[in-house]
Amino acid sequence: MKITCIVVLMSAFDFVYSISRGKHYVKEKVCQEYAMLGKEKFKAIGMVLYSQKFSTGTFEEVNAVTDEMVKLAETCCTENSSADCYDTGATAMSEMSCSKDSPFPKHPGIASCCKEDGLERKLCLAALRVTSEELPSLQESTNEEICQKFKEDPKEYSLRYFYEFSRRHGSIPAGLILNATDSYLRMVGTCCSLSESTICFLRERLQLKDSNHFLRLTSNLCHNQAHLPYFKIGLTAYYGHILNDSLEDILPITTHLQEGLSKCCLNPNPECLITELMQVKTVLCNDTSLSGKYRKLHDCCSKPPLDVLSCVETSESESPPQQTEIKKPTDTDLCKEGSATVLDKYFFEIGRKHNHLTLPVLASVFADIGDYIHKGSACKLIKKSPLEKIETFVSKTDGLCQQYKKLDFTVFKERLVKSVQEEMPDASKTVVDTKAKQWVEFTSTCCSRKAPALRCRKLIDLIVGDTRDD
Incomplete structure (x- = not known):
């Protein structure tokens, strides 16, 4: 899937609340992407974004707000739609969010936003992002159970997987989530169509092992960066006992990493975060005072750029x-x-x-x-x-x-x-x-x-x- 689609639609799904005079060009971009992607893919992206944004909401609530957004695009992206169709629909969505019997996700932040009026209310709703306690890891069913549920209703199974997976990774770029969920659902669709599905699942899961490991690493880093107030010095101290070196040598590495995470974790474009993590190898491995001192770091620096951090974190300290x-x-x-x-x-x-x-x-x-x-x-x-x-x-x-x-x-x-x-x-x-x-x-x-x-x-x-x- 094109990265540009993710970026445009990320702004679109927030923009539905914050639309203001002079920004109708976003409607045109949304309509272009809606026409290119089609209704189903457009909705899939919405499920990912809103599940990340409202991780405490139920599937039904997240599905409701996504459906409303899809309906807005479906109605207002036609040649016969009125000039104010999108603006009117966005206003109706913000009002629906504040109604007593709203079908949309509910949490305390919405009540505060609903005290505002007009554009201020829309901007407040657009800025909301639920901070929830960590959810347990997604427990995968047996291959037989997966295929049974998938065959019963492929569309429903896919949407629920988007929801459950995305809400557990709310602090990383939406593009990474889309890549992971697309790969998983492609595996399910392929393997469940074969008589020997077990061998297929085994082969496909082995191929996804490295990418899933990278996703867990980035999700953990971004979650810590978002929720630990003293993340930078905590990260520095953590790497201090891994590498057993001085503050002066460790600080440039962790400063670079922290700044990259701060800039890129909530950027829907995954290329930002991937680029920053690749650059960590340069900062970490070009420091001869470190790489020349520790064999384990030398070994890690011989790995591909995106594997270096994971290698360092799983290494045991060489010195007591x-x-x-x-x-x-x-x-x-x-x-x-x-x-x-x-x-x-x-x-x-x-x-x-x-x-x-x-x-x-x-x-x-x-x-x-x-x-x-x-x-x-x-x-x-x-x-x-x-x-x-x-x-x-x-x-x-x-x-x-x-x-x-x-x-x-x-x-x-x-x-x-x-x-x-x-x-x-x-x-x-x-x-x-x-x-x-x-x-x-x-x-x-x-x-x-x-x-x-x-x-x-x-x-x-x-x-x-x-x-x-x-």
Whole structure:
């Protein structure tokens, strides 16, 4: 599918709410694409875009708003349509979004937009993008079940797959989603038409393995970039323990990556993100101070550009973490001008020392400390510094994640309960069980490389609590 179609239609599906005087040329572009793609393909793109935009909406709600958009194009892209057909239809859609019995996706942001009038309401609705807690991975049915559902109603099966897949990857370019869903549905259509479908599915899935791996990597990076406030320094600390090098050597690499993600993740054109990720290889592998120092980086740099990051992330650190005590910033360091640099260096050393901590854990902990310190008025709150508490949490988490990866889950859970009992000797069994359950949920959720950012932040808040209350 042409990238230009995706870009134009991305603006079209938002433009339906934000259309204003002087921008009717967009209607012409939408009508050109509608005529070229046809109704079914036009709707498929709409399902992808609206499923990403409203990930908490039901299939019926997302389908309803997509159908309305298709109907608008179908009605207003005819020779006999009136000059104001598109504008009138867009206004009707915004009014329908705000009606009490609206069939469209519902969430708190819409209520706020509906307090506005006219163009302001349309602009507000166009800017909406739901931030939801991570959805579980899409569980694929057996080959037989897939083919049964597909043969019963190919169109319905395809639309539901667009919906379920897209809402789970809401932070990456829509073009990547379209490529992935098209490949999957092509596989289903081909294999379900054969008598020996099992062999076909196996062959096709092997061919899609690399592209699916790349999609998971980009989805995780973009999701973290979108939802972790301290993403950049968290990423730097994370790469610090992978490459075991200095902040000065690591920072240019992670700065380049973070800026590329910030610019391209929500750009519907996937070429933007692909180009940025390819350029990371140049930045990472042309640094002789790094590539000449570590064999694993040399090996990763021999791979194709889009495989380099994945290779680096899955590599184990070649050197053991530092055992020396991390020098804490003093109150004076944190209160004087340039304290952000001091704090970043401190964060980096925490990540470099604790090599079992994931990016969401590092960034969430850094956010707790940074927000606490920077919200202090004239450093009045620094007297109750959270650094000691956070370091205790970080050290414990690092050890637990190491155990979680090595031990059988039952053994790990038993040891964890015993550890909580030793830490809280006077607590009741109910209190101990509750705390142990929190830690088990936290480690089982947040110790993996693809840990869900929003969920980990909530679990950390639950376990650590508000540092200002101590």
